Amino acid sequence: MDAASVKPWDKIVFEDSYREFKIQAQMVAQGTPYTTYGELLVNVPNTARLAGLVAPAITGYVQQLNETVPDILNNLGRRFLKFKNFRFELINSSITDKSKHQVAINFYTEPLQWHDTIQNFLLVSDASAELADGAEVNTNLFELQPYLNIQTLKTVI
Numbered sequence: 001m002d003a004a005s006v007k008p009w010d011k012i013v014f015e016d017s018y019r020e021f022k023i024q025a026q027m028v029a030q031g032t033p034y035t036t037y038g039e040l041l042v043n044v045p046n047t048a049r050l051a052g053l054v055a056p057a058i059t060g061y062v063q064q065l066n067e068t069v070p071d072i073l074n075n076l077g078r079r080f081l082k083f084k085n086f087r088f089e090l091i092n093s094s095i096t097d098k099s100k101h102q103v104a105i106n107f108y109t110e111p112l113q114w115h116d117t118i119q120n121f122l123l124v125s126d127a128s129a130e131l132a133d134g135a136e137v138n139t140n141l142f143e144l145q146p147y148l149n150i151q152t153l154k155t156v157i
Contacts, residue, residue, distance in 0.1 A: 002102045009070055013058050018093070018101040020057035024050055025095050036100065037093040054103075055088040062086055062105065069107045072148065074140040075121065081142075083107040108151075113137075120144050 001010045001017075025040065028047055034040050040047040069081040091102040111127035118141070125139045 001104065003099045007071075009061065013061055013105070014101065014103065016057045016061070017054055017088075017090075017103050018098055020054045021050065021090065021093050021101065022095055024053040025093070029095065035095045035097075037090060051088055051090040054090060058088060058103075058105070069109065072142060072145075074142045080140045081107075081112075082110045084110055115139065 001014045003014070005011050005014050021037075025037070028044055028050060029035065029040055032040075032044060034043055037047075037050065040050070065083075067082050067084070068079045069083050070079065072079065072081045074080050085108040087106045087108070089104040089106060091104055092100055093102065094100040112124040113127045115123040115125065117123070121141050121143050123139055123141050125137045
């Protein structure tokens with residue numbers, strides 16, 4: 001999320017994370033000439049903790065998602081992907097220039113069972129669903145997209 005974000009939820013997270021970054025970074029930078037996150041990381045000890053200090057400002061917005069990833073929709077346009085955890089990431093920022101503020105929220109989902117790839121779509125189901133012979137299982141078909149990452153895979157024998 002950055003100054004060019006257009007989705008309402010992204011804009012709110014951007015604004016509140018910047019407001020909190022400014023407060024926390026000014027305390028970290030106190031007595032130094034540094035104003036950007038990068039400069040602070042290189043020159044001021046303990047700057048890496050800034051992301052943890054800013055994260056509480058957006059935690060309420062994440063809770064409003066009811067454990068559902070906001071930007072991944074199935075082919076019917078419905079949100080379906082549940083997450084267990086999230087991690088707030090401070091990518092870039094500046095105490096003096098809001099346009100340089102960039103953050104990300106990484107969502108860690110419940111395990112999924114991959115069934116097939118159809119062009120640029122994945123067909124998946126809940127990994128906890130029983131896949132016995134003849135059993136029906138609810139599936140979701142969703143498009144691969146930028147910033148979607150599969151972090152771990154498990155081979156099922």
